[in-house]
Amino acid sequence: MSVVYNLTAAGNDAVFGKNEQAQFPLEYRRLLGLISSGGHIDVLRGRLRRFPDALIDDWLKELQDLEMISAQPAVTLDDFTFTGRRPPRLPPLLDDDSKELAKTAVIAGATLLRSGSFIADERVKNLPALGKSTEQTMILLVEDDPDQVALGQLRLKLAGYRVRSVERAKHLSRTLREERRPDLVLLDVMLPDGNGFDLLGKLRASPEFATLPVVMLTAKAALSDIHRGLALGADGYITKPYSKTQLAEVIRRVLKQ
Numbered sequence: 001m002s003v004v005y006n007l008t009a010a011g012n013d014a015v016f017g018k019n020e021q022a023q024f025p026l027e028y029r030r031l032l033g034l035i036s037s038g039g040h041i042d043v044l045r046g047r048l049r050r051f052p053d054a055l056i057d058d059w060l061k062e063l064q065d066l067e068m069i070s071a072q073p074a075v076t077l078d079d080f081t082f083t084g085r086r087p088p089r090l091p092p093l094l095d096d097d098s099k100e101l102a103k104t105a106v107i108a109g110a111t112l113l114r115s116g117s118f119i120a121d122e123r124v125k126n127l128p129a130l131g132k133s134t135e136q137t138m139i140l141l142v143e144d145d146p147d148q149v150a151l152g153q154l155r156l157k158l159a160g161y162r163v164r165s166v167e168r169a170k171h172l173s174r175t176l177r178e179e180r181r182p183d184l185v186l187l188d189v190m191l192p193d194g195n196g197f198d199l200l201g202k203l204r205a206s207p208e209f210a211t212l213p214v215v216m217l218t219a220k221a222a223l224s225d226i227h228r229g230l231a232l233g234a235d236g237y238i239t240k241p242y243s244k245t246q247l248a249e250v251i252r253r254v255l256k257q
Contacts, residue, residue, distance in 0.1 A: 046210025
């Protein structure tokens with residue numbers, strides 16, 4: 001059964017009060033901050049994918065024992081949509097996490113310049129193996145440029161994958177509601193009615209899709225863009241132009257096929 005965690009008065013005071021937060025372990029402060037912006041268990045696991053689920057569950061139990069959070073059954077989820085709402089505002093990163101993210105972004109930028117692709121290994125290592133053959137794997141391509149759509153579909157099919165594509169954020173909402181759940185999303189940044197980073201933020205804030213593998217497929221490879229994508233929970237990056245071999249290798253590694 002899915003649960004939602006909420007801050008108690010003690011937990012709220014630890015996050016927003018005048019207490020010296022340094023007295024709490026880093027793991028507790030990180031979790032308390034995230035719970036303050038949305039405490040569904042699947043969203044927490046998606047945001048903290050670099051840690052095993054069992055370890056996250058242990059930390060949550062410890063916070064319950066300390067009476068800093070409470071748990072209740074999750075209510076029925078609303079229909080998923082990208083329209084009419086902004087991604088939730090996340091708490092500021094703790095110093096340790098901010099430094100680690102900055103370091104990873106620099107490594108990712110250098111790797112993208114050298115090879116054109118990057119895997120967020122810390123996140124991917126805790127993703128479960130998909131357990132499907134390539135021919136059974138559904139990839140959802142989010143791209144608005146007709147030439148890039150045709151090229152992406154061709155390369156995915158040549159690599160043996162099944163593929164669907166959408167060109168707008170509103171179409172992505174409908175596809176995720178009505179069609180079979182994809183096994184991985186390839187997400188462009190520049191779309192006619194949305195920004196790929198905002199879409200990634202909304203996916204990671206949604207219990208249904210918080211742990212859905214997402215790889216950014218974009219020409220935007222500035223360090224600030226890479227930093228933003230990794231902060232929001234991208235599992236990988238592929239920069240345009242790219243090859244079928246690059247595409248297939250990244251998907252294979254993320255899905256552990």
